[in-house]
Amino acid sequence: MSYYAITASAAAIGIAALLAARWAAWQRLAVAAGLLSLALQTAVAPWLGQVVGGPVKRAAQFAASRPENVVQWNINVPSFSLYRGKITGSRAPHAGELAVTRADRLAPDVKVEVLFSEAGVMVVRPLAGGNSEHN
Numbered sequence: 177m178s179y180y181a182i183t184a185s186a187a188a189i190g191i192a193a194l195l196a197a198r199w200a201a202w203q204r205l206a207v208a209a210g211l212l213s214l215a216l217q218t219a220v221a222p223w224l225g226q227v228v229g230g231p232v233k234r235a236a237q238f239a240a241s242r243p244e245n246v247v248q249w250n251i252n253v254p255s256f257s258l259y260r261g262k263i264t265g266s267r268a269p270h271a272g273e274l275a276v277t278r279a280d281r282l283a284p285d286v287k288v289e290v291l292f293s294e295a296g297v298m299v300v301r302p303l304a305g306g307n308s309e310h311n
Contacts, residue, residue, distance in 0.1 A: 179219045186215035229255060231297040235276055236260040238292045239299050242274060246299070249275035250282075269302050 193199070193207035236259030239246045248256065248266040256276055257264040269275040275288075279296045282288065288300035 179223045182219035183215050186211040231295040232256055232276075233259045234294055235292050235297045235299050239274060239276065242291075244272060244274045244301075246274045246276060249277040249300075251277050271302070271304075273302075275300050275302070 190208040190211045194204050196204060232253050232255055236256045240260045246264055247269050248264050249269055252266060274291065276299050279298055287303040289303055290298055290300055292299035
């Protein structure tokens, strides 16, 4: 909700500044540019970061609560290690390990148990009989 409030307020004030005839054109543009920068910094950037990085962060938090070793499987997200608090290797998982991957990067013949899934980011456990050696 704050995203909408900040961007709407910045837009309204920016339009008012642009229409203020008593200010020079460069002053009106400077106020509008400053408001746009403020809105981008305080509302748009955090919102975009949450949309893009949120699923990886929550997957890492989930994995951090598990006792199994976790690897990155057909995905490269360095922030996963940061959020998890441990270095996470990049390879196919071995028996008893968990893997963070993307739904669109799993081969059709791979059998896994999905433990966490959000926006295509998954934490999975390979099942016996599945071929987890696809890279």
